[in-house]
Amino acid sequence: MSEGHTVTPLRVAVIGGGIAGAGAAFYLAERAEVVLxxxxxxxxxxxxxxxxxxxxxxYGSPGIRPLTSASRAFFDDPPPGLADFPFLSPRGGMLVGTEQQIGALEQWEADARRQGAWVELLDTDQARRICPALRPDMLAGAVWEPGAADIDVAAVHQAFVRGARRRGAEIRVSSPVTAMEKTDGGWRLWAGDEALTAQVVVNAAGAWGDEIARMAGLDPMGITPMRRTVFMAPGSDEYRSWPLVAGVGMGWYFKPDGIQLLCSLSEENPSAPCDARPEPLDIALAIERINHATTLRIRSVRSSWTGLRTFARDREMVIGFDPRAEGFFWLVGQGGTGIQTSPAAGELTASLVLDSEVSTRLIDHGFDAAVVSPGRFL
Ligand SMILES: Cc1cc2nc3c(=O)[nH]c(=O)nc-3n(C[C@H](O)[C@H](O)[C@H](O)COP(=O)(O)OP(=O)(O)OC[C@H]3O[C@@H](n4cnc5c(N)ncnc54)[C@H](O)[C@@H]3O)c2cc1C
Structure with missing residues (x-):
């Protein structure tokens, strides 16, 4: 390159300030001019x-697991300057099943092992040593993942945002994108009271992903937001060391959160994109199922909330450029694994947008871009 020659960085607009948008902004901002x-x-x-x-x-579909394993290094050892502490703390995860569910447990264990996850089958006694509240008559075996860990989600999200800002990204809140128009060199967007242009738009709008596509004049991808409610029940100090425990059919789960228990029915009820709120019936059903499988006797709820987990038809993520519209990049369909995959999904977004290829590191983890490509639905 001749002296004095400068390359104008690509201008990228990321729509959505959840973990997907923040992670993408962080990785993109290393080499692009980013506005979120x-x-x-x-x-x-x-x-x-x-x-x-x-x-x-x-946990998660086959295409997702490599993104989870590739994310682990970021969580365990954050890039310099982002955080002085690891984002994970030990928890462990245990799927439990009845006599009729032994086949499902064995299948889970075999699938997980094939993809390199560290799991083992446990018998009833071993499972009850880990979580003594499991009722022996409702338990015939378990799959144990010792490496499952709690993620400090707020810290990860803040680290992405702080890191993106340090790299020059502009983060705008109260800036709903309301319209988009294709231009010669990219896109014009209207967000809040302002109009702006970008060569590439990254659609990280979660449950609203298909709405963003419609604004861009594209047919929707057919992603579906699904409600899931979580609630906090009173716990006890002796629960603190328990792992996340889930019924293998995923009809319930709980995990300690301080001295409370975070519980869920694991429901998946389709919803329009919205600020979702808990349904009392979902909470009541979860309490019934957890009390049936354990000796916990949950009777009251301290707080509850509902979020939308958004899935594509095949439950794989949708990450990549839309072949129908130059400069329109999808980063949606994170389902129930958008946090644990966020570093790798951000890294993937940056390498596809800026280098038009998948990094060797992700390929080494077994990642296949075709599995998440938007083109598979078009
Ligand atoms: C109960 C529950 C438990 C879960 N547990 C786990 C777990 O243990 N581990 C895990 O990895 N994942 C888990 N998940 C899934 C995880 O939370 C999601 O996959 C992830 O948060 C999705 O992130 P996102 O950034 O895509 O979506 P969001 O966080 O929803 O962000 C999308 C953003 O886009 C914004 N937006 C929408 N439209 C516009 C617009 N027009 N203009 C500008 N902005 C717009 C929205 O306001 C929103 O902030 C769970 C989810 C739920 C609900």
Missing amino acids: LEAEPTLAYHTTGRSAALLFES
Whole structure:
């Protein structure tokens, strides 16, 4: 390159300030001029602020697992200057089943092992040593993932945002994107009271992903937001060391959160994109199922919330350029694993947008871009 020659960085608009948008902004801002547009007055207000905050490597569809394993290094050892502490703390995850569910447990264990997750099958006694509240008559075995960990979601999200800002990204809140128009060199967007241009738009709008596509004049991808409610029940100091425990059919789960128990029915009820609120029936059903499988005797609820987990039809993520519209990049369909995959998904977004290829590091983890490509639905 001749002396004095400068390359103008690509200008990228990221729509959505949840974990997906923040992670993408962080990785993109290393080499691109980034503006992140968030509709709400605060970042991470929707699904990102409502998760169960767990990294569970054996959980999620086959295409997702490599993104989880590739994210682990970021969580364990954050890049210099982002955080002085690891984002994970030990928790463990245990799927339990009845006599009729032994086949499902064995299948889970085999699938997880094939993809390199560290899991083992446990018998009833071993499972009850880990969580003594499990009722022996409702338990025939378990799959144990010792490496499952609690994620400090707020710290990860803040680290992405802080890191993106340090790299020059502009983060705008109260900036709902309301219209988009294709231009010669990219896109013109209207966000809040302002218009701006970008060569690339990253659609990280979570449950609103298809709405953003419609604004861009594209047919929707067919992603579906699904409600899931979580509630806090009174716990006890002796629960603190328990792992996340889930019924293998995923009809319930709980995990300690301080001295409370975070519980859920694991429901998946389709919803329009919205500020979702808990349904008392979902909480009542979860309490019934957890009390049936354990000796916990949950009777009251301290707080509850609902978030939208958004899935594509095949339950794989949708990450990549839309072949129908130059410069329109999808980063949606994170389902129930958007936190634990966020570093790798951000890294992938930056390498696809800026280098048009997948980094060797992600390929080494077994990641296949075709599995998440938007083109598979078009
Ligand atoms: C109960 C529950 C438990 C979960 N547990 C886990 C877990 O243990 N581990 C895990 O990895 N994942 C978990 N998840 C999933 C995880 O929370 C999601 O996959 C992740 O938060 C999705 O992030 P996102 O950034 O795509 O979406 P969001 O956080 O919803 O962010 C999208 C953002 O886009 C903004 N937006 C929308 N439209 C516009 C517009 N027009 N203009 C500007 N901004 C716009 C929204 O305001 C929103 O802030 C859980 C989810 C739920 C609900």
